[in-house]
Each structure stands twice: as structure tokens, then as C-alpha cells.
Amino acid sequence: MIVQQIFNGLALGMGYALIAVGYSLIFGILRLVNFSHGAIYAFGAEMAMIFIGMRFGITAGIVTAMILTGVLGICIDKLALEPLRKKKSKPIASLITTIGISNIITNLLIVFLGSEKRNFNNIFGDGSIKFGNTVLTHTQIMMCLVSLALMLILMFIVYKTKIGLAMRATQQNSKAAAMMGINVDFVIAFTFFLAGVCATIAGALVGGYYQIVYPNMGFMAGLKAFAAAVLGGIGSLPGALLGGLIVGVSESMAATFLGSTYRDAIAFIILIIVLIVKPNGLFGREGIKKV
């Protein structure tokens, strides 16, 4: 029973982790909590459903959705956030803007697609593998594998490529990065694109897991993933992964042992406890170093 719940939680947690990296990537670069990220995730899931439904085939459908959602992220930055940066406005203005964007995206999805919950076909089929009493569905296994692979790709991009080096430089000192010849606006746009891509894959996986997609799905998932990102130490990729897994496992444990009423609360209870004990999160850095 416990083992089963741990596996259920890990699969779910991988989904949260993929959303959480989006928060972390953008926070790392802009020191901004992008509250529209939950809506981007819902947008990605809806797009994945639409394009898979258009007989594009699963891979082509998801790739199309990934690109579209990534471009949505870039548009948000170019249209709403970049003008604020250019005016050197206060950080709180950008933060509130992202909340507004979140509402705009969610409501546009409702206007064009309707607010009802729609059935999302299980991408990976209904098969399962049994280990004694524990049942692992193909969907759960694939969720873990795909998420893990994506995490590794993301780490490779950030730590081993030239654009990754530019991202890390921009994180630490965007003024000096520009002096090195780095086009900081491009790096930020690229980061929004990556966050959108990850959110789409998370949307397709979690949507496929629950076999349901709806415009408001990003609200709770976004908040929980934000909790996961803060829990792991916002700005840190391994932190987002660990935070997502902790939130996922504790949620599925809470649903079993405390009743499903508490499943949504548990992520935030853990978040509060961790922040009291370790204010920078599990992998968080000690504030921002000044030299």
C-alpha cells in the first residue's frame, strides 16, 4: 500500500517538478515569480490535446504544442514584461502583471475552448506492470522516464552549452553579461521558451495521467509547483526536481491516510514548515552574494 502510494506520488511529483523548473528558470534570470506559469501549463495541455486530436500523431502533436507554448512565453515577455524592464519599473509591477496575464490566458482558453473538463486520451495506453501488490501503469512509468530525460536535457543545456553559460552569466550580472556581447533580451526570451516547453510536457503528462484537461487546471497545479520550487530552493534545478517529488509523494500519502480533503493542503503545510526551518529552501543559496 505504502509502496504503491510512493510510486503514484513519484509519477505525479515528476509532473510538478517539470512545472516547478519553469518557475525556477525564470526566477533565476529575472528574480521574478512568474505567476502566469500555471496558466501557461494549462495552455500547453490544451494545445497538446488539440494537436494530438488533429491526427498529427502523438509526437508531432506534442512538439507543435511545445513550440506554440514556448512562443506564448516569449510573447508574454516581449509584450508585457520587457517594456516594464526597459522603464526600470519596480519588481512588484512585473509580479502583478504576471497575475493579470494568468487571468487573461485562462479566460481566453475558456472563451475559445469552453470551461468544461475534456477527456484527454491516455497517450501511453492502459497497460501496467505488477510487482507483487504494487501496480505500475505504463503512464506512470513513462511519466517518470520522460520527465527525468527532460530534466537531464535541461541540466545539459544550462551547464554544458554556450547559451546555458550565457543564462548563468545573465543570472549573476546582466549588465556585465551585456558587456561580454551577450544579448540579454534574447537570453531571457530563450528562458521563457524553455519554461513553456517544460510546462507543455508536464501538461501532456499530467493531463494524460488524470485523462482530463480544462482551462483552470493550471491554478492549483501552478500553486503546488510554486510551492515545490520554493521548497527545493527557487532558482535551483535539482531543487525543483526534489521539491516536486516531495510535494507529489506527500500529496498521494495525504490522500490515502488523511483523506482526500487534505491532499491539496499538504503541499503548503510542508512548504511552511520547510521555510521556517530553512528559509532558502533545501538547495537554496544564501541570498545573493555581493562581491
Next chain:
Amino acid sequence: MLKISDLHTYYGVIHALKGIDMEVGKGEIVSLIGSNGAGKTTLLNSVMGVCKSSNGKISFKDKDITNISTYKLSKLGIGISPEGREVFPELSVEENLRLGAYTVSSKNDISTGYERVYKLFPRLKERYKQSAGTLSGGEQQMLAVGRALMSAPELLLLDEPSLGLAPNFVMMIFDMIKEINKQGVTILLIEQNANMALSISDKAYVLENGTVSLSGNAKDIAKDDRIRKAYLGIA
């Protein structure tokens, strides 16, 4: 090589630069001296496109670069070592240098860049794996200059390279500046340490309240009575 004519820049309502004319010729070391608040850093920021100028023209190799985006300078051949060094504290020395060569695409040129910098500053080679934030102030200054050299610039902008350094490091940094100049790099040096700056420069400009109050041969300026009183502390 770098030509500034009738440049005006405002900081909000403050008229920080009031018509600056300046020229840096190929192969020269030109120093820009002046007290705090005279407009030295504003002038440099205007050249870098960080501050937008309202009037006037800046050109580099006869190309207009007035109000250019900062990131385009590196590709044009301008290297910058900013005030306060601004190294990337959590990246290693090597990664900092790699970023200096961000606009360089040829692998050969990048390794030539490493060789050149490590030859000038052997200390950086010893610490290439160390994160830049753990270096001493003098070492960070070497790193900032080395990083600016990685793109093999024709013009190097050095903003206050001696600021906050121990005297032996100041001597060393100025020796390095001469050495870099000998390798064919034109240098614009912004300094508070007027004495040292004038001793290695060909030409100098003295900035006061946003205007050039005196300019000419560095040796002549070092002998000028007003300058000796105001900046060199010699009565």
C-alpha cells in the same frame, strides 16, 4: 579610433555631460581624469550605450555607435573592464574568461585568448577552477581585464582599474596596461589615481562638471599647476 563630438547626456534632470569632445587615436593610451561626480563614468556609460545621450555623436572606426545596444560592442572590437570589476562571482575563472570570448566563434581564437591572458596574468592560470567570488580584489581586477581581452579587442575601456587595490597590485595593473598597449591595443583609461594614469598615458583629458576643462599631452598635463594642485596633491 574612438571619436566623441559635442556629447550631451542627462541623468534624469541633471545635465551630466555638457558637450564633450574627445578623440582616442589608434595605439594610444588616453586617460580620462577628474574628481568624483565630474562625469567620467557617465561618459563611459554613454559610450557603452548604458546611458542614452540626447545630443552629439560617438563613432568607432568611423562607424556611428551613438546609443548602441551594449551587447553589440564586443563584436565591433571594444572590450570593457567595468568599474567595480563586475566578475561573475559563482562562475569559475575559466568560465568568466570563456564569457569574455562569447562573440568569438573560432575555437583557435578562443584558445589563443586563454594563452594570452594566462601569460599576462599567471595568477589566473593557477586559479582557473576557483570561483571568481573567492578571488582577492586584485585578482578579480586581473580577471576583469583578462576577460575583456578574450575577444581580442582593438579598443579596451578600463574603468577605475586601481580602485580599492593594494599599492603593489596598483603598480602591477599599470605595468600590465602598458604591456597590453604594446601588444597593439588602444586603451581608454578612466582613473582617479591621476598620478599613475598620467605617467603611462600619451594623452589625457581632464573632466570637470561635465565638460573637458583641459586636454593634451599627458606629460604637459602632469606639469600643469592647476592639475598638480587639484589632483596630484602637489602644491
